[in-house]
Amino acid sequence: MSGDGGGTGNTAYGRKAFRRSTAHFTDRITADGRDGWPVEAGRYRLVVSRACPWASRAVISRRLLGLEDALSLAIADPLQDDRSWRFTLDPDGRDPVLGIRYLSEAYDRRETGYPGGVSVPAIVDVPSGKLVTNDYQRITLDFATEWTALHRDGAPDLYPQALRDEIDEVTAEVYEDVNNGVYRAGFATGQEEYEAACAAVFRRLELLARRLERQRYLVGDTITEADIRLFTTLVRFDAVYHGHFKCNRWKLTENRVLWGYVRDLYQTPGFGDTVDFDHIKRHYYQVHTGINPTGVVPLGPDLSGWLTPHHREELGGRPFGDGTPPGPVRAGEEVPARGRP
The missing domain is CATH 1.20.1050.10 (Glutathione S-transferase Yfyf (Class Pi); Chain A, domain 2)
Known part of the structure; x- marks a missing residue:
C-alpha cells in the first residue's frame, strides 16, 4: 500500500483512469530456495500497515497458519510522509529488528534509486536488511504452500x-x-x-x-x-x-x-x-489529501x-x-x- 494511491504496488491517478501497477520485486521465498531465498525460521521480517487491505491479507494468513514464531512482524505508522512508511510506533522511531526509520531504506538496499513506490506488505531479509519481495498477490499463497514446514500444528489448508x-x-x-x-x-x-x-x-x-x-x-x-x-x-x-x-x-x-x-x-x-479501525480510518482520511483535503477523520460508523x-x-x-x-x-x-x- 503506497501513499499516493492507497494500495500495494505503484499506483497512478490523475486525469487518466486509476491503475495499479504490478509488484516490482517478485522474488519468492520457497521451500527449495530456488530464487535464492529459502524458507528459514527467523530470517525474514514482514512489514505491514494495519490500515492496508493488501498487507492485512498477509497478517491474517500469518496468524491463521501460526507463522508468528518463524516470521516476525513490523507494524508501520498508518500515516506516511514523503519518505514512505515509517516506524514511528516503535521506540526512537526505528524498527527494533531492522534498525531503520523508513521502509524505503530496505528498498534502497535492494535496488539503489528504485523509482517506484514503497509498498506494503513487504518481506525483508533481516541479515542483509534488503527487501525480498513486495508481491502482495503471491506472498499469502506462498505462506500457504511453501512455508508448510513451519506451520503450526492444526494449521488450516488455505489453498487446497x-x-x-x-x-x-x-x-x-x-x-x-x-x-x-x-x-x-x-x-x-x-x-x-x-x-x-x-x-x-x-x-x-x-x-x-x-x-x-x-x-x-x-x-x-x-x-x-x-x-x-x-x-x-x-x-x-x-x-x-x-x-x-x-x-x-x-x-x-x-x-x-x-x-x-x-x-x-x-x-x-x-x-x-x-483489524485496527483506528489505523484504517486515520490512514485513508488523512493520507489521501486529494480526496479529503481537510484531513478530518469522521467519528463513525x-x-x-x-x-x-x-x-x-x-x-x-x-x-x-x-x-x-x-x-x-x-x-x-x-x-x-x-x-x-
Whole structure:
C-alpha cells in the first residue's frame, strides 16, 4: 500500500483512469530456495500497515497458519510522509529488528534509486536488511504452500489443491471489481469513470451475496485464501469506502448476507483480532489529501455491531477444516483498544 494511491504496488491517478501497477520485486521465498531465498525460521521480517487491505491479507494468513514464531512482524505508522512508511510506533522511531526509520531504506538496499513506490506488505531479509519481495498477490499463497514446514500444528489448508482453480477464478473477479474496484471509484477524476467503477463494485457484491446466501464460505466448506481476500475489503467498506471512496449505493450493514458473512469472519480467531479501525480510518482520511483535503477523520460508523450474532453457522461449514483455531494473539501484536469495537 503506497501513499499516493492507497494500495500495494505503484499506483497512478490523475486525469487518466486509476491503475495499479504490478509488484516490482517478485522474488519468492520457497521451500527449495530456488530464487535464492529459502524458507528459514527467523530470517525474514514482514512489514505491514494495519490500515492496508493488501498487507492485512498477509497478517491474517500469518496468524491463521501460526507463522508468528518463524516470521516476525513490523507494524508501520498508518500515516506516511514523503519518505514512505515509517516506524514511528516503535521506540526512537526505528524498527527494533531492522534498525531503520523508513521502509524505503530496505528498498534502497535492494535496488539503489528504485523509482517506484514503497509498498506494503513487504518481506525483508533481516541479515542483509534488503527487501525480498513486495508481491502482495503471491506472498499469502506462498505462506500457504511453501512455508508448510513451519506451520503450526492444526494449521488450516488455505489453498487446497483440489479447489485452486475455483479459488483463482473467484479471487480474480473479487480483485477486479471489489478489491481494486473501490480504488478505481475513489480515485476517479471523471463522472463516467466513477460511475462505471462504482456500478461494477456493487454488481459484484450482489453476485457474491447470492453465492454466500447458500454457503458459509466462498469456496468449499472451509476458510480459504478467497475469504481472506474478500474480507480485507469488506471490513473496511462502511468505515472508509462507503464515504471516502463514494461507494455509497448501500452500506454493508444494509446487506443481510454480506454483513452476516463479514461478521462471521471478523469473529473468527485470526481475522478480527488483526483489524485496527483506528489505523484504517486515520490512514485513508488523512493520507489521501486529494480526496479529503481537510484531513478530518469522521467519528463513525458505530463499531458495536461487529460483535453481534451472525447465525452463519446454520449454513454448516468448518472454519478450519480438519485443523484448529489459532491461539491467542502474540504478545506485542494486539490491536489497541481504540482500534476495536
